[in-house]
Amino acid sequence: MHKVIHSASIKSALAARGWTQDQLAVAVGESAQVVSNWLQGKNFPRPAKLLKLATTLQLGFDQLVMPEADQPVIAFRKKGGAKTTDEHIHKAMAMAALLKPLVAYLPERRALRTLLPTPTTDYALLQSAVAQVRRKLGIGPASVLRYERLIDEFRDNDAFLVPVLWGEKQNHKNALHILLTSDKVTFVYLNLDTHLEDFKFWMAHELAHVYTPELAGKDEGEDFADAFAGALLFPQACADGTYAKALQARNAAAMTQVLLDAAHEHTISLNTVYLQVQAYSQAKGLKPLPVKGRQIHAVRNSMRDGLVSRALFAASPPDANELIEATNHVFRSDFFVAMRQLLHEHGTGAGYLQQVLDMGLQDATALHVALVGDSAR
């Protein structure tokens, strides 16, 4: 990996201090020629000198070193109201860097992948796109999209699912999408401490990022992924039937029950069904259902499903072996298969797992023991 010093940033820091390159050279204990070579990209400072540059100029790594051409792409599925800070982004970028050594142990990449070349939130165009995706997945226009088909679709597109237990409230994100652009591999972290009714939507949302890599990490990418997920899980054919049925209901409660029945059938949230039916009525120029969004939220909040982790595992938190088994067989992901090989071959300790999975050291130690037999602290 050829690294180059960020000369523009350093020159700007020097100018702000009123320093010359020669003064910088004296401050970091190098000759003027050496510093000049760094700034011209001919040489790169040794680690001790890079640290000296950082403390002398008070510049962080990103300001001192030019970023690589193929930076990873990060997209968070945030919890409601959570704010993404620079710290969150740095942490996710560090996770991306830590994932790179794992790539060599993953199965060979596929030559063919699904891409949506013109992602849009326009109702008719979006419905056309999800109809094609549904046909590709082998399901009818109004059929329930089963988890198995979704999971296989990630696999078919070199997106490796990484189930994690980030807690129901403690973490700022419920899913994290990391695309290693240079390796053309995607890792999709899914928090299993998530309500069942939301989980399929988030998976569909993440699938949208996989189909539209150029939009991942951007605001429009998030908007598209939300629109795509709702439309894929509850497309026009479903919305059409539910709208007609709901209109026959005698009152708002009965109408809500029609929506709830559809939500249960598709194992998605009441809110998703409501939004899709309303979007359908609007696109078709029909009268919207006379149910307010806040009524839907009130019903939804009064009858939340359990957590995915509770449904999958006997105990919470689950035994490390259970998590590995679920990753391998339920999520059909080679993540831990590759991880086991990497840990064996490199002799890497539990702290690596702690960081790459953003988990506690004790949990990482248990996972490390389950993967390689024993653990180094």
Add this chain to the structure above:
Amino acid sequence: MTTLVLLDTNAYLRLAKRVRPLLGKKFGQKDYVLAVLKDVQNEVLRQPRLQYLYPWFDADELLAQERLRNTIKLSKNEKATLDAAASVLHGIVLMDLQRFMKHRRSPPSYTDCRVLAFGQIRPAVVVTDDLAMHELADLTGSGDVWHGHELLKKMLSAKLIDNDLVRAIYAALEANTLDGSSDLPASWPRVKHIAFLKVFGQSTAP
């Protein structure tokens, strides 16, 4: 002038319950003062399982007060230098990951790097049994790093702890296993009958 002796998460968790008072007290000829950075405390507090395994961390009022009393206050300038140094140390790790991923080691985390970076702003020694941290300190020339047993030895020499406590700490760490893995760092058994000859005597192992 005092020299801060900064404990990483594991070093603190291994000692805090058993050595009291631990933080803020001067010892040794160089006036060492033990400290634990806020970053380390945050690491424990944000991990539910660490809190579950070490409930006293939060629940023990005396320890919490001791940490609060000994919080290190940084000037704006020191904070800027610390942030820059930690960022670069972590960047160096991520640039050269393979170096830190062998021999049962793990790449130092950002919190580890902040602890190590502290030596760039104040006279400080870092106490860690994480060998990758030792390697990073060597690679970057970023200051003194001790193993936990080296700290124990210095505390013993300064009469901050006695032979019984050294024996008790070794025994507790040997007995403390999690998921089949001992809490005793790999380097500690090697020095048990050398650095602590007067405590444990000669080794009887062949």
